[in-house]
Amino acid sequence: MSLLKTMLALNLGPVLLGVFVNTYLYGIVTLQYATYLTTKFQDPLWIKFTVLMLFLLDTVHSSSLIWMVWVYTVENFGNYAGLLIPIWPYPLTIVVTALTAFVTQFFLSYRIFRLTKGRVMYFITIFIELVTLALGFVCAVKAWSIRLATELAGLRPYLTAWLCLEMAIDVVICGMLLYTLGESRTGFAKSDTVIRRLMRAAIQTGCFAGIFAAITLILFLTKGDTQLFSMFGIPIGRVYSNTLMDTILCRGELRDLVGRREETTQQLGNGSYTIGSHSVTSPVQLHIHKEIHTDIQFERPETYLMQSPKSTSKMVLR
Template sequence: MLAVATTLDNTLGALLIGTLIAACLYGLTTLQTYIYFSRSGEDSALLRSLVAFLWILDTVHIVLISHTVYTYTIIDFGNFAALPKPVWSMVAQVIVMGVSDAMVRGIFCHRIYLLSDRNRVLCGINVFLSIILLCQNIYLCTKELELDTGSFSTFVPLFYANMSTGVAADAVIAMTMTWLLMREKSNMNFRRTNHVIHTLVLYSVSTGAFATMVFLGCLISYAVAPHTSIYVAFLTNLSKVFLNSLLAALNSRQAIRAQMAGAADMLSVPHWQGTNDGLDSPKEKMEVPGTLDLAALRTVNSTSSGSDFTTRGEESAV
């Protein structure tokens, strides 16, 4: 394979493009966070606090990226020898990204725990991968601060391991949630319910697919051009893609509940499902974002032979 020559286009240029994309995604994160808080009055204080803290981390992340670009393009302007050396803000933003991603994965793991009827093994696999990825991020960042330019090759295998773990963690989360939802769909013969579950499956797949594609882009670009900054353009946007996926899932709950307005007594598209594990609202049970009250649906399905929900009754809380 021919080596890719190092130029300003694929070093500072790639870093600048990645920062511009990150700024756009930060704007989208801010908009989605505003929409969430305008609709989340019935969510628990803990969930609202987690979303607020994730937005703060995302703000710190974009500030650190901007500092990195400023350092390379203004402070070290014309100093090409400074390009291979890591700036402290570049290392710090990877740690912030790792913490943010771990929190988002933790929320998705909690969803898996509830959807799987509290299957600790299934949830534990996803938690284990998330913890391993966070530890790898912190270890690589601390070691990178000690590196000189010539010794970075020592940590190339660890970098590949870190990216591979990221791909595996996101793919496993998406596949697990998809399998759990499809399992519920196979137990039901209601068209409208299956349509909503199909929508939830699409959200689950897209959540892991976007993050996995960014991880793969980072991994492939580094493998093809390790002496450039092309992979950094992907790396700086990992946490923003993942966070926006979570916020999209949270903000979609109202639209999904509206789809089921004709069967309000038979369906519950809750705010966030939970148990007395620290994620409950003091006034009402917190429920999985964008998911159905699947236990109630299985009961209805076992006692009804219709092809759609037609019974009306007491309005359910959604």
């Protein structure tokens, strides 16, 4: 009896926990999708399509996982041999994770391209992402052919190569974004605040998904005869969705920040010194434009002096 409890604790237990974590993250990302829908972003069609595709992937996958738990815990209650048979939502996890990771990485690679205009690096990054996606599909096909959970050891070379590439490309994209955004600092408080917020989003995207993938790989290689790796492997797709949607939605926060105008007026004796309209306007989704207009006026009984220097600078954020 104790052996049976151990088997349930090491196999069914981690799967249940993984589905619970996935469902929790799906609730968060659903709120993010609703926020995107109600926020007036003037995004191109491809970004809207990306958000819609992520929503459909997350919904189908999360629903299928709940059904899988129902099959294991209700329909097969007391049928412990049934726990050894993988059903289709299990290998579907690999497909959805690979697709979600690719969409997230492609979006961030495009942002790097808009920042750097480096076509060579952009195409190299896209090529590696496509190779990673193909490896994910190969891994999914192999997983779909498994008839018993005891055969999961055959996935070791494919799963190792796929997750290692996922982690590597996440680290590369995160590093490139941090370097490029760091080089884009201007010294203006508001624009630097925008850059710091984008850097935080880049760290979140590369860090959280990489941690989940690393723990999944370690547990699979060291405890491959159990389902402990499922506890972190099942929710990876939702981690990618959450971090990408946070990156997309933070533009609303940044738009509010850089759209403010500050005016300061100081009285200097009989004259007036006016700094007029230090403004930063955008739509943030593609560019940030900064314009500084300075008008200095001194009025005296016999003398009128007007200086109106104008400086305009432009910083591309994406």
